[in-house]
Amino acid sequence: MRSDEVKKGFDRAPHRSLLRATGLQDDDFEKPFIGVANSFIELIPGHFFLNKVGVIIKDEIKKCGCVPFEFNTIGVDDGIAMGHDGMLFSLPSRELIASSIETVMNAHKLDAMIAIPNCDKIVPGMIMGALRVNVPTIFVSGGPMQKGHTEDGTPIDLATAFEAVGKHEAGEITDEELHDIECNACPSGGSCSGMFTANSMNTLMEAMGIALPGNGTILALTPEREELYRKAARRICEIALDKQAREKYLLRNILNENAVRNAFAVDMAMGGSSNTVLHMLAIAREAKVDFNLEDINKISKRVSHIAKISPSLSTVHMEDINVAGGVNAVMKEMTKRGEDILLDNLTITGESTLEKIKDAYIKDTNIIHTIDNPYSDVGGLAILYGNLAEEGAVIKTAGITGARALSGKAVCFDGQAEAIAGIVGGKVTHGDVVVIRYEGPKGGPGMQEMLAPTSLIMGMGMGDTVALITDGRFSGATRGASIGHVSPEAAEGGMIGLLKDGDIINIDVDAYLLSVDLSDEEIAKRRENFTPIKKPLTSSWLGQYRSLVTNASNGAMLKTDL
Ligand SMILES: CC(C)(O)[C@@H](O)C(=O)O
Numbered sequence: 001m002r003s004d005e006v007k008k009g010f011d012r013a014p015h016r017s018l019l020r021a022t023g024l025q026d027d028d029f030e031k032p033f034i035g036v037a038n039s040f041i042e043l044i045p046g047h048f049f050l051n052k053v054g055v056i057i058k059d060e061i062k063k064c065g066c067v068p069f070e071f072n073t074i075g076v077d078d079g080i081a082m083g084h085d086g087m088l089f090s091l092p093s094r095e096l097i098a099s100s101i102e103t104v105m106n107a108h109k110l111d112a113m114i115a116i117p118n119c120d121k122i123v124p125g126m127i128m129g130a131l132r133v134n135v136p137t138i139f140v141s142g143g144p145m146q147k148g149h150t151e152d153g154t155p156i157d158l159a160t161a162f163e164a165v166g167k168h169e170a171g172e173i174t175d176e177e178l179h180d181i182e183c184n185a186c187p188s189g190g191s192c193s194g195m196f197t198a199n200s201m202n203t204l205m206e207a208m209g210i211a212l213p214g215n216g217t218i219l220a221l222t223p224e225r226e227e228l229y230r231k232a233a234r235r236i237c238e239i240a241l242d243k244q245a246r247e248k249y250l251l252r253n254i255l256n257e258n259a260v261r262n263a264f265a266v267d268m269a270m271g272g273s274s275n276t277v278l279h280m281l282a283i284a285r286e287a288k289v290d291f292n293l294e295d296i297n298k299i300s301k302r303v304s305h306i307a308k309i310s311p312s313l314s315t316v317h318m319e320d321i322n323v324a325g326g327v328n329a330v331m332k333e334m335t336k337r338g339e340d341i342l343l344d345n346l347t348i349t350g351e352s353t354l355e356k357i358k359d360a361y362i363k364d365t366n367i368i369h370t371i372d373n374p375y376s377d378v379g380g381l382a383i384l385y386g387n388l389a390e391e392g393a394v395i396k397t398a399g400i401t402g403a404r405a406l407s408g409k410a411v412c413f414d415g416q417a418e419a420i421a422g423i424v425g426g427k428v429t430h431g432d433v434v435v436i437r438y439e440g441p442k443g444g445p446g447m448q449e450m451l452a453p454t455s456l457i458m459g460m461g462m463g464d465t466v467a468l469i470t471d472g473r474f475s476g477a478t479r480g481a482s483i484g485h486v487s488p489e490a491a492e493g494g495m496i497g498l499l500k501d502g503d504i505i506n507i508d509v510d511a512y513l514l515s516v517d518l519s520d521e522e523i524a525k526r527r528e529n530f531t532p533i534k535k536p537l538t539s540s541w542l543g544q545y546r547s548l549v550t551n552a553s554n555g556a557m558l559k560t561d562l
């Protein structure tokens, strides 16, 4: 076993001595050592109960004859960090989580891992770290939150709460109505209840075959979820106890090119968060899989969008998808059109995805549509290109509420704070294209999520006619004509930095186009006098991050000399 490196031989007596101090007995040194990577943190609704999940999983591991070692990563709650400079730390936390997983697992030569993520950056961070370690790994997330309801029974969630701020700003709802939403949008522990980034990534782990069926949809804090934790713990022990299985189920044997393609295909079918593009590109690179931004549109053209979930459809949440058949039902339906879902890939459950979904079916076609009655014949995400995004830009087409093609006058803001003030201050009117730059991975730094401005635009009734483009990114709760990840970003001299108020921006989602009506001469002239703004920083970690991060078309990966 890998752990023999720290537990076998006379020269490891000191190592065993230290491990005995943690409670190990003689027979424990014959057993596999399992890392239990927990992300318990009291600040996040999807994580405050994970300390109890860790106890359940360790109990199951011991019963199965393995030795669990629990350790913790950090976590950021994007919703609490939203709309202020705390959000600068969100995406960078993904790198800290990945490196902490790699550090603990490799320093102590553990044999296998069960990872317990849940919210936004913690999922990709754990996957990226686990790929670097490349031991058998099963992911079992904390689980999604219940949907909320206002006093009159209307389904609500965190997206409702953010958009209610815009409505309140516009005088459309009272203080009391805002308070009702505040008190009911997040009714339980779990990851926020819509197809936001957390639940998007938790469903994609099922599609990649690295989490068990139900991981993305079985509600947190339920007996069914506890059984899922236990099942995952039993499965990782079965693998760790078998020499062949330990080799067969190395994570990169499972999370291979098929798995990455499956993730994007299911993402398209379910209209996942635009952040999935950023994270799946980073995961593909850590998995040493050759997959690039332009591959995504090819998948989008071959996959129907058959599940519309909040924020794209405010009445449908993860609990509804679970009752309607879950991710397996979506994947089974996709096979009917032979859609770009490669179901013969090996999965950590020990059976191919095809075997896994053979008995799945859609139990409620109002919730999960059939492929002959899709919401759209193309997937719920698109990558746009043009002179404004030579290296690409991302839009969640599933969330568009107005036209899929529009042109409008640019209203430019250097940074999110300026944009929020401008939108509230009436600088933006119907038909405009809001441009927020210097919020990219390098420019922010940290590539903030722009849920505050996109929710203001929605809440102030401009969601159907005002588009927003940024080199930053969006929350999974963002709706509308919101185009993010514009690359190259302003901080590296991208075209978005050269835009001026009044420039005509053209967006055509079905032509995969994002451009500005400027002649090459005008662009060259503007570039001559252009020096990107470099924001003053006080955070040493963000300073390091800014010097290492690459743009969104690479998944905002950190440079490495490997
Ligand atoms: C706050 C949210 C909903 O978690 C958002 O940050 C997202 O990315 O989905």
Ligand SMILES: [Mg+2]
Residues within 6 Å of the ligand: 078, 120, 197, 275, 449, 474, 475, 476
């Ligand atoms: Mg987020």
